[in-house]
Amino acid sequence: MTLLQTLTDSARNLAVRSPWIYRINAGSCNGCDVECATTALIPRYDVERLGCQYCGSPRHADIVLITGPLTAHIKDDVLRVFAEIPDPKVTVAVGVCPISGGIFRESYAVHAQVDQYLPVDVNVPGCPPRPQAIIEGVAQAIAIWRQRI
Amino acid sequence: MNFLRIFARNLLRGPSTVPFPFGPAWTPARMRGRVQFKLSSCTGCRACEQVCAPGAIRFDKTPEGLRFMMWHNTCVFCGMCEFYCPTDAIHQSDDWHMAHAVGEKYGMAIREVIPYTACTGCGMKTLASAPNPIGVVPPFTPEEVEQQRNQCPACRKKALAERGTPS
Ligand code: SF4
Ligand code: SF4
Ligand code: SF4
Numbered sequence: 001m002t003l004l005q006t007l008t009d010s011a012r013n014l015a016v017r018s019p020w021i022y023r024i025n026a027g028s029c030n031g032c033d034v035e036c037a038t039t040a041l042i043p044r045y046d047v048e049r050l051g052c053q054y055c056g057s058p059r060h061a062d063i064v065l066i067t068g069p070l071t072a073h074i075k076d077d078v079l080r081v082f083a084e085i086p087d088p089k090v091t092v093a094v095g096v097c098p099i100s101g102g103i104f105r106e107s108y109a110v111h112a113q114v115d116q117y118l119p120v121d122v123n124v125p126g127c128p129p130r131p132q133a134i135i136e137g138v139a140q141a142i143a144i145w146r147q148r149i
Numbered sequence: 150m151n152f153l154r155i156f157a158r159n160l161l162r163g164p165s166t167v168p169f170p171f172g173p174a175w176t177p178a179r180m181r182g183r184v185q186f187k188l189s190s191c192t193g194c195r196a197c198e199q200v201c202a203p204g205a206i207r208f209d210k211t212p213e214g215l216r217f218m219m220w221h222n223t224c225v226f227c228g229m230c231e232f233y234c235p236t237d238a239i240h241q242s243d244d245w246h247m248a249h250a251v252g253e254k255y256g257m258a259i260r261e262v263i264p265y266t267a268c269t270g271c272g273m274k275t276l277a278s279a280p281n282p283i284g285v286v287p288p289f290t291p292e293e294v295e296q297q298r299n300q301c302p303a304c305r306k307k308a309l310a311e312r313g314t315p316s
Contacts, residue, residue, distance in 0.1 A: 123257075132170075
C-alpha cells in the first residue's frame, strides 16, 4: 500500500508540471478573448511563467478558459467541444458573461449561466477582467488541477 | 548594432514582464474594480438601480426596510452607479482581486438593508435613509444629516423650509 502510494505520488509529481490551456469562445464580444490573448502572448503578462501553454486541440487541454454568454447558436458546439476535453479538467469562466450573462443577461439569445451546462470551477468576474485577474484565476485553476489529477 | 542596445537595456532594466502573481501588481489609480456600498450615505433614491445596464443592483421592499443588493458577478464595472449617485454611497474601489472558486459565488454580493424607523416629527413609519444633499446650500452638517435621517419626507421638507433652503 505504501509502495503504491509512493508510486502514485511520484507519478503525480511528474505529471503535474505543465497544464495546457484551451480557450472556448461561447459567443463572447471578443473583449475577454483579447484579454486572454494578451495574457498569453504579450511578454508583459506571460502566463507561460506558470507553466501553462495554450494548445490548439481540445484533446490536449487540462485547463479550459470559457468566455462569452453561451449563445443559443453556439451552445451545442460548445458542449460537443467541451465533451472532447479529457478528464481531469478544470474550467475557468472568464468575464461576467459566462458567470451570469453579464450585460446580455436574460436575453432570449443566450443560455447563461454556463454552469447550468458545464461544471465550472473558477469564476473571474470583470468585463473584461484585466490580464492580471485572468492570471490569478489560472493560478487558482492550477491549484485545483494539482489536487484533482 | 540595435540589438546590442536592446541587450544592454534589458540587462540594466531587467525583464519587462510584470512580477504578478509572484509579486505585487501595479494598479492604475482610476481602476474600476469591486463596488463598495456605504449604507449610512444612501438616500434610497434608486438611481443606481435605474442606470445599471446588466441589472446588477436591485432594491426590494422587505418587512425590515429597503434592501439593497448588488452582485459582482453581474456587474460590468461601467461606473454609472457611482456617477449618478447623489452621495458617496456607492463607489468603485480599485480592488480587482475577484477571481474565486465557484463555491463562493453567492458570497460575491453586497446585501444591506435601509431600516424603517418612526419619524421624530410625526411618528409615521419612514425609511431611515440619508437626506439628498443636491441643491442644499449651505450643505448639511453631520448633525442635520442625522436629524433628517429620522424624519419622514414631509417633515424633512418642513425642516428644510425652516432652514431657509429652497427645496
Ligand atoms: S464579459 Fe464583457 S468583455 Fe467579456 S465577453 Fe462578456 S461582454 Fe465581452
Ligand atoms: S458599475 Fe455599472 S454594472 Fe456595476 S453595479 Fe454599477 S452601474 Fe451596475
Ligand atoms: S444614494 Fe446612491 S447608492 Fe443609494 S440608492 Fe441613490 S444612487 Fe443608489
